[in-house]
Amino acid sequence: MARSVMVSTRKGLFEVSKGSRGWGVREAHFIGDNVTLSLHDPRDGTDYAALNHGHFGIKLHRRDKGKKRWKEITTPAYPKKPETLVDLDGWGKPVNWSTQLIWSMETGGPDQKGTIWVGTMPGGLFRSTDRGQSWELMESLWRHPNRNKWLGGGADIPGIHSICVDPRDPDTVRVAISCGGVWVTKDAGESWVQSAHGMRFGDGPEEGLTDPETQDPHMMVQCAADPSTFWVQHHYSIFKSVNDGVSWKEVKAKPSSFGFAVVVHPKDPDTAWFVPGIKDEKRIPVGGALVVTRTSDGGKTFKSLTKGLPQKHAYDVIFRHGLAIDDTGKRLAMGSTTGNLWISENGGDSWKLVSSTLPQVYAVRWV
Amino acid sequence: MATVHFTSNLRRHVDCPRVESTGGTVKAVLDGAFASNPQLRHYILDDQGALRKHMRILIDGQAIIARHHLSDIVTPTSQIWVMQALSGG
Numbered sequence: 001m002a003r004s005v006m007v008s009t010r011k012g013l014f015e016v017s018k019g020s021r022g023w024g025v026r027e028a029h030f031i032g033d034n035v036t037l038s039l040h041d042p043r044d045g046t047d048y049a050a051l052n053h054g055h056f057g058i059k060l061h062r063r064d065k066g067k068k069r070w071k072e073i074t075t076p077a078y079p080k081k082p083e084t085l086v087d088l089d090g091w092g093k094p095v096n097w098s099t100q101l102i103w104s105m106e107t108g109g110p111d112q113k114g115t116i117w118v119g120t121m122p123g124g125l126f127r128s129t130d131r132g133q134s135w136e137l138m139e140s141l142w143r144h145p146n147r148n149k150w151l152g153g154g155a156d157i158p159g160i161h162s163i164c165v166d167p168r169d170p171d172t173v174r175v176a177i178s179c180g181g182v183w184v185t186k187d188a189g190e191s192w193v194q195s196a197h198g199m200r201f202g203d204g205p206e207e208g209l210t211d212p213e214t215q216d217p218h219m220m221v222q223c224a225a226d227p228s229t230f231w232v233q234h235h236y237s238i239f240k241s242v243n244d245g246v247s248w249k250e251v252k253a254k255p256s257s258f259g260f261a262v263v264v265h266p267k268d269p270d271t272a273w274f275v276p277g278i279k280d281e282k283r284i285p286v287g288g289a290l291v292v293t294r295t296s297d298g299g300k301t302f303k304s305l306t307k308g309l310p311q312k313h314a315y316d317v318i319f320r321h322g323l324a325i326d327d328t329g330k331r332l333a334m335g336s337t338t339g340n341l342w343i344s345e346n347g348g349d350s351w352k353l354v355s356s357t358l359p360q361v362y363a364v365r366w367v
Numbered sequence: 368m369a370t371v372h373f374t375s376n377l378r379r380h381v382d383c384p385r386v387e388s389t390g391g392t393v394k395a396v397l398d399g400a401f402a403s404n405p406q407l408r409h410y411i412l413d414d415q416g417a418l419r420k421h422m423r424i425l426i427d428g429q430a431i432i433a434r435h436h437l438s439d440i441v442t443p444t445s446q447i448w449v450m451q452a453l454s455g456g
Contacts, residue, residue, distance in 0.1 A: 053380065055452060057419055077414040078414040081415060098414035
């Protein structure tokens with residue numbers, strides 16, 4: 001069972017665990033630096049941390065099992081862009097072949113020790129088979145002609161924020177892109193096909209509403225116990241697939257279907273959690289009341305979970321990696337843009353505030 | 368040989384004391400500095416070898432112009448400063 005939570009924030013990486021006096025921050029790393037994401041590899045106990053130094057670029061650090069010190073390792077880098085190549089994104093802007101954010105990090109299959117997947121802005125997917133010493137760009141996806149349809153959503157440029165390595169077969173990997181739909185490989189990255197059919201936008205020219213190539217899934221998760229089931233918190237609404245992402249159906253929730261984060265119960269594909277905001281143009285909790293919504297019947301109904309969460313003048317936004325569930329499905333961690341961190345130990349029925357003074361939270365992960 | 372100076376802000380991340388390096392262009396001088404300190408390269412240049420967006424290089428007080436190709440001329444007595452903007456809250 002996971003014992004602690006790694007909290008990636010604008011000003012450092014914090015380790016949160018439960019002591020005799022409850023949950024609290026136990027350790028802090030990279031104080032003052034922008035830590036955008038972390039990853040714990042349960043296969044060998046290694047921790048990874050992605051940093052964005054702004055002026056000095058993106059860096060990746062690794063901490064070996066049992067060690068105190070982090071060590072900078074190789075950052076995924078793009079190959080030289082051919083000088084004559086005109087490479088434009090969906091907005092018509094030139095694509096900068098340079099890692100501008102590590103937006104997703106996941107481990108490979110249980111038997112692929114040392115294999116790590118990393119998704120980046122501006123849309124490159126990388127794989128390492130040696131614990132991040134070297135990286136390989138998934139050229140077949142990067143050079144796919146439809147990549148030129150991808151475009152930035154909230155950010156200026158497209159990026160891969162979700163990576164689902166299939167528990168049935170680690171050569172099958174699905175990635176979700178803002179804004180580039182969902183892509184799947186079944187041959188360990190040799191070839192890729194679009195898999196966002198059924199997703200849609202709610203506004204805009206009719207011919208573009210359902211184009212899978214430009215869909216904006218904010219976050220995609222796969223149920224560990226029933227890997228054919230996927231949930232997506234999309235820019236427009238919530239979508240669910242029960243057939244390996246071959247097709248997607250919209251699910252409506254109250255008080256809103258807009259948001260960024262989603263988690264699915266590891267043992268029950270019908271149970272998933274979301275954190276709604278008003279809508280894309282007003283990214284705050286509805287009525288200033290922070291709620292988590294939970295469905296336990298596959299999306300037919302949703303319950304608003306409020307106990308322990310601020311219900312007046314709360315303007316917390318939970319970014320896409322700001323909500324995490326542990327491997328029991330009972331404990332959730334949630335960090336907000338205003339530096340609040342909550343933990344629930346009963347599936348979201350009630351929440352405990354762990355800290356209200358953290359920097360802006362980008363990501364939480366159970367370790 | 369040209370002298371290359373780095374800011375304390377950069378030295379917080381990478382050990383990069385002042386270094387002497389030969390070469391007729393910024394690129395050649397930097398390549399010389401990176402040869403003995405390879406980790407430094409990606410703190411200053413992006414994946415395409417261009418000067419990072421918020422970095423600035425001054426040759427004897429003058430900002431370089433060729434931020435991508437780094438072809439500005441350097442003399443053997445040049446003082447080169449690798450600088451960065453500071454911003455954010």
